[in-house]
Amino acid sequence: MSLQWIEQPIAGLALGQGIDLPGQAARCRAAWISTRQGDAPLLLVALLWARQCADVVQVLEEQLDALFADFLCTPQGWSDTQAARQVLSALNLRLFRQRQAHASPAELSAGLLLVQAGEVHFLQAGNIGLLRYQQGVLQSLVGRAEQYLGVQAELALVQHHLPSEAGTALLLGPQQLFEVADLQAFRSACTDLPGNAVSAALSPLLQAPGAAVLLLPEALPAAMSHGDWQPLPCVAQARVGMRLDGWLLRAECPYGPAGRVFQACAEDGREALLWLAATEADEAFWQREWVLRRSSLAALPQVVSPRQPRRFSYLLLEPPAPDMCSLSEWRSARGNLDAATLLPLLGQLIDAVRALQRRGMQGLWLSPRQILLNEQGRLLLLPELAAILPGVPRQLLPAEALPLAPEMRAAQAVDGRADQFAVAALAYWLLCGQWPEAARAAVNGGSRYVPLARLLETVPQGWDGVLARALAPQAGRRYEALSELQFNLQQLFEQAAGARRATGWLGRWRRLWRRR
Numbered sequence: 001m002s003l004q005w006i007e008q009p010i011a012g013l014a015l016g017q018g019i020d021l022p023g024q025a026a027r028c029r030a031a032w033i034s035t036r037q038g039d040a041p042l043l044l045v046a047l048l049w050a051r052q053c054a055d056v057v058q059v060l061e062e063q064l065d066a067l068f069a070d071f072l073c074t075p076q077g078w079s080d081t082q083a084a085r086q087v088l089s090a091l092n093l094r095l096f097r098q099r100q101a102h103a104s105p106a107e108l109s110a111g112l113l114l115v116q117a118g119e120v121h122f123l124q125a126g127n128i129g130l131l132r133y134q135q136g137v138l139q140s141l142v143g144r145a146e147q148y149l150g151v152q153a154e155l156a157l158v159q160h161h162l163p164s165e166a167g168t169a170l171l172l173g174p175q176q177l178f179e180v181a182d183l184q185a186f187r188s189a190c191t192d193l194p195g196n197a198v199s200a201a202l203s204p205l206l207q208a209p210g211a212a213v214l215l216l217p218e219a220l221p222a223a224m225s226h227g228d229w230q231p232l233p234c235v236a237q238a239r240v241g242m243r244l245d246g247w248l249l250r251a252e253c254p255y256g257p258a259g260r261v262f263q264a265c266a267e268d269g270r271e272a273l274l275w276l277a278a279t280e281a282d283e284a285f286w287q288r289e290w291v292l293r294r295s296s297l298a299a300l301p302q303v304v305s306p307r308q309p310r311r312f313s314y315l316l317l318e319p320p321a322p323d324m325c326s327l328s329e330w331r332s333a334r335g336n337l338d339a340a341t342l343l344p345l346l347g348q349l350i351d352a353v354r355a356l357q358r359r360g361m362q363g364l365w366l367s368p369r370q371i372l373l374n375e376q377g378r379l380l381l382l383p384e385l386a387a388i389l390p391g392v393p394r395q396l397l398p399a400e401a402l403p404l405a406p407e408m409r410a411a412q413a414v415d416g417r418a419d420q421f422a423v424a425a426l427a428y429w430l431l432c433g434q435w436p437e438a439a440r441a442a443v444n445g446g447s448r449y450v451p452l453a454r455l456l457e458t459v460p461q462g463w464d465g466v467l468a469r470a471l472a473p474q475a476g477r478r479y480e481a482l483s484e485l486q487f488n489l490q491q492l493f494e495q496a497a498g499a500r501r502a503t504g505w506l507g508r509w510r511r512l513w514r515r516r
Contacts, residue, residue: 003072003309006030012219014198015045017211018177024051026174026211027060031068042080043220044071045113045213047128049174053106063108066305067091073310075286077391081121081159084112088125088155090293090305095150097296107148111172113215120162120170120217125149129178132162133169133190138183143175153296164217169193173205173212181205194219232281232313238262244312247274255326255369256382263319272304273317275382281313287389289315291359299352299379320372320380327371327426337430339460339493341377346427346489348379350482353419356383363387363414365401366422368429387414403429403439406473417475420482424470427489432456438473447473462492 006013015028026049033042046067048060067087074083088110095108109126122130127143147156162170169190171178182204189201193216202214235244238259242249246267253261256275264274277285292315293303304316331337337345349371353364365385372380385397387408397408403425405418425439432455437447449468452459466488472478479485 002034003068004032006032009199011221012198012216013214014202015211015213016202016206018206019209020057021209023053023056024209025056025060026050027057027064028172028211028213029064029068030213033071039080040117043115044068044084045115045172045215047111047172047211047213049109049126049128049210050106056106059106062307063091065307069306069309073286073289075283075290075391077283080114080116081123084114084123085155085157085159086290086294088112088123088149088157090303092125092149092155093153093294093296094302094305096153097302099150108150109143109148109174113170113172113213115215115217115220118164118217120164122160122162124158124160125155127175129173129175130160131171131178131183131186133171133187134165135167136187136191138187140178145175166218168217170215170217171205171212172215174210177205177208177210177212180208232310234277234280234313238276244274244314245306245308245310247272249274254329255372257369257384268307270304271319273301273319275315275317277313277315279313284389284392284395285313287391288361288384288386291356291361291390292383294359295355297352297355299348299381300355301380301382317382321374321378323374324372324380327368327373330373331368331430336433336456338458339463342427342430343490343493344377345373345379345430346423347486349381349426350423350486352379352381353423354482356386357416357419360390361386361388362416363397363408363418364422365397365404366426367401368426387418402435405475406438407475415475416482417478420470420478420485423482424467424485428452428467428471431459436471438471460493460496463489466492
């Protein structure tokens, strides 16, 4: 998608800002966007209002930059209203995380107008209101003061479809502006308002704190024309010192796909993990990004919103903690894990996989280079390739990938049980240092499970049976859900630990009894 800012008033549209107060301000922007293939260009208007915010104007400008840049990178399979909802949802989740981390974000409210081919949609989050003038009557869509962004993890959003009729005028602004404005004078100004006089009608409202947008849908000029949509190209040979859309590649990371993950720094000082795509940014690329954007789990990375449209296919993530390293490196330094060390790691990994599954991402390649750990055992999964993604055909994974379920190598039907197989294969590898036969790239249909009891001295009783079932070459013989695998391993471990404690106390009691 491409974007053209509307920086000067045009026929049928005027926008502006009023007075800024300490810690309180509002800003608005509008742009023509060429969107979904074959659809008419979209006029996107956004108004943000913030209170109790330090550096309020800078914050609003940055949030508007990110909002429009995020909208441009939504999947082509989404409608424009769905894309706008998801962009606001991602912003809400980002502010909620900041609030949970005691960063005390501002009270931010947002209102979006989407105008396309005569249709108008109003998306309302927080204390942004809309006045609709039609045939001498003002209809008010009142904002909600207590539902500003970031209050809760789920976005509190109201969406309105506004029929476009002759003589309609729409006024967008903070609800508090409407409470002090002379609405009778505004109604009179709208009585016979030509499209080229919207700025004059808006000016009196800008004498108060806030910002406002006045829109006459039928008076808008013809939208600009654009060429065919083209996917963002990949970067063939990235190197340290290269700049991409203002991001400086500072160092290559020792985890993730080799040559594609870098520590990066933006011109404004922000730091991020810049993950280059192996191919152009197709629909699967954007679907993967938005699966991550909609997750709040600590074991999955947070997506960083760019503040300008991307020209290449890459993903920006919050940098992992400096003490994190790949699971491959972490295991090499420790050797085989015991059951007590494995279970907490496995629990975090299963939580991350299940969160991705709930968003429609299944058949993951759980590469040890893309699973990070630190000394305290905190896990972070950096997912990329998956067989199943929302809204796209079945994806092919590299034949040499480890671990993969047999059905994924054979291009058979795939569901969540393929992820169960991969998690179990990782557990097996962490315990003994070998991949199970069924997970290897070159394997025939007669692969057999080699019991851990043959390779290790201490394995909780029953674990071989649980892992053998989860690693069955036929998906139908595995557990129905990942939670069953986790529950059975945990239960057997606790039973074995209880038996050891009982045996230990019994032995001590017998020794004491003999001394008497």
